[in-house]
Amino acid sequence: MTRNVRSYGHFCVTARALESVGDRWSLLVIRDLLTGAKRFTDLMDRLAGITPKTLSQRLDELADTGIVVADRAPGRREVWYHLTPAGADLGPVIDDLNWWGLRHAWRWPQAGEPLHAEHLLRCAIQAIDLAAGSREPARWHFRIGGADYLAESDGHQWTLTAGAPPDAADVTITATTQSLIALIFAGSDAGIDITGAPGPVRRFREEIGTLATVVGPAQARSGSVWP
Amino acid sequence: MTRNVRSYGHFCVTARALESVGDRWSLLVIRDLLTGAKRFTDLMDRLAGITPKTLSQRLDELADTGIVVADRAPGRREVWYHLTPAGADLGPVIDDLNWWGLRHAWRWPQAGEPLHAEHLLRCAIQAIDLAAGSREPARWHFRIGGADYLAESDGHQWTLTAGAPPDAADVTITATTQSLIALIFAGSDAGIDITGAPGPVRRFREEIGTLATVVGPAQARSGSVWP
DNA sequence: CTGGATCCATGATGATACTG
DNA sequence: CAGTATCATCATGGATCCAG
Secondary structure, eight states, rough: OOOOOOOOOOSOOHHHHHHHHHHHHHHHHHHEEEEEEHHHHHHHHTTTTTTTHHHHHHHHHHHTTTTTEEEEEETTTTEEEEEEEHHHTHHHHHHHHHHHHHHOOOOOOOOTTTOOHHHHHHHHHHHHHHOOOOOOOEEEEEEEETTEEEEESSSSSSEEEEEEOSSOOOOOEEEOOHHHHHHHHOOTTOOOOOEOOOOHOOOHHHHHHHHHHHOOOOTTTTSSSSO | OOOOOOOOSSSSSHHHHHHHHHHHTTTHHHHTTTTEEEEHHHHHHHHOOHHHHHHHHHHHHHHHHTTTEEEOOOOOOOOOEEOOHEEEEEEHHHHHHHHHHHHHHOOOTTTTTHHHHHHHHHHHHHHHHHHHHHOOEEEEEETTTHHHHHHEESEEEEEEEEEEOSOOEEEEEEEOOOHHHHHHOOOOOOOOEEEEEEHHHHHHHHHHTHHHSSSHHHHHHOOOOOO
């Protein structure tokens, strides 16, 4: 296998960190594993445009560096990739990049641009976090096209994890990716089911559209919402 | 010119951020500009191994993205590159990478490995920050081989800036890069001049060696301190 | 079907030399 | 000082194929 061994050769921990995660796609792989373990094809779905060769190579490199572990159980077909504690420590880096991108590299969804519900949720949650509205804890359970996500705020910080929550959430949202887009960007709840106590549901409806308003109106019309 | 226009084409602000700063060397250029404006050759010195072509290309790309500005004064030979506010907003990303690298990608200086005083100071300050010793404000003025740096703590966070401080610092340290290495990694103050009031100087002496102790002793002997 | 590997094309990066 | 020019190499992408 061709292994990317290109290093900077500097005494600088920033450079050394980038030797581990600075290759193309690496941080996006880590981003997708931050919400929970994934299979090879789960990652292929989210990383639209990556080739299996590159994904395979990145996973091997990240495993060598101790950031990712491949869980291969005997007698089980699937391989589940998950982050080590060192890998999970990269969460703040991803969050900062996400935060910077939201403020300085935002663009409305373009026609035909791949848009995965998981990334949209991450972005929407970050916008809510950035806008710093309510600081009350919250637990929102999303069911998007059969996949479950839990967006959770402890009052200080939001986190997004894949999988159904073990115990009941405040609000449960059932939607498709398309109807979720319409809800976030246009406030339309057509084809969406939102359940929960009135208070939490009201707060959810107030805050879920934050992403569409936190970006300036000057940028708002430079792109299309509909792929 | 060959311009790197490779994009991910995803609706994801993390991916969009990485389209701006995810190329090889980009974040290291930003790291070096975070301490203040630099000339082309200043950057070449710090980014050992980069070719002038690549540096030129990165600076052009970062200027296109609104992260860097080239200051060309008429009648002046030098071009000074500095960060825009959007570029300065990448500080937390660099700090997090530095922090991750310190904990998970640390290695003692290797023989012949390029080591710039500015990067060593950044790393040493980060280690002090990580160890979370004293939370008192401090201002340390380093004079390393003719270049001035100010390491400053407001009690919560340390910052490193290039250039002499406008007003007096608590401690002034005059050294060469080699003697600074010896001070940080071996506690030796041979060839170093440390001036200031007894209290701040004592604190400086206590904390400057933090980098050498914060990394585990198991790793401590896997490399050489002396290039 | 998942989880890749292989082959080839292309574009980004590196090495070296040179210039306004 | 601040780059450019040329050539070589390597990483990535596209397409296809294969094993369990």
